[in-house]
Each structure stands twice: as C-alpha cells, then as structure tokens.
Amino acid sequence: MKHEEKYCPRCKTAFECKVGSIQLCQCSAVALDNKEREYIRELYENCLCAECMKVLKAEYHNQNLQDKMKAILGVFYRVPKK
Template identity: 55%
Template sequence: MAEHETVSCPRCNKAFECRVGSILRCQCQEVTLNEEERIYIAEHYAGCLCASCMQVMKEQYRLEQLQKR
C-alpha cells in the first residue's frame, strides 16, 4: 500500500495529500475531533475530508448541539 496519495475532498472537491501510511504527518492531524464529531462527519461523508472541511464540520456539529439545548 502506498504511504500517501492525492485524493479529492468529498465535501469541497479540493485535492489534498492523504498520508494514511504516515498518519502523524497527514493534514488531518491539524484538526482534533472527539468521537461524536467523528461519527457526525462519517454520517455525512465517506472517506477523508480536507482539514478545512473537517474544521467546518466540527463547527457545524457544535452549532447543531447548541441548538438542541
């Protein structure tokens, strides 16, 4: 398996380098997600999102949780 590949974000279609073989150097490490946020994103998208979209989805999840209160 390749250490990294260029993929397109399923949310914004931006190309980014996925480093599944070197996860600590992957762009996704820029965004810290808790388990609930991970589940929320997985319910909406299959595959990896770019770091920008992960941050947006994290914020969207937070806002939805606030609205439920």
C-alpha cells in the same frame, strides 16, 4: 513512501492523504472527539480536507447548541436566521 492524492468530497479540493504516516497527514491537525468523528462519518464515507473537517466540527457544535436551546425554550424557540 508515495502518498495518495485525494479530492475532498465536500469541497472538491485536492489534498495529499498520508494514511501510512498519519501523524504527518493534514487531517491530524484537526482534533476530533468521538461524537464529532461520528457526526462527520454519518455525512461522508471518505477522507476530507482539514478545512472541511474544521467547518463540520463547528457545524456539529452549532447544531448541538441549537438542539439545547430548543429543549430549553420549547415553543418559544426560533430558528436563527442565516
């Protein structure tokens, strides 16, 4: 079966999409829960490369941590410097 070559909408890297053989697809290497999947789906409509999926998964958890810290610290919370 021929697989589709796609370009990651986030980083523009080419990758082979194996939607017909999903267990062999590069994206299956990144485990996502429903909330992580929803977060990524809100940002991108199409397939991403595995590296970008890993980065966005970490970004999701970092954002959640920042939100929790803000809720705990209230007015004393400061956005971390990048």
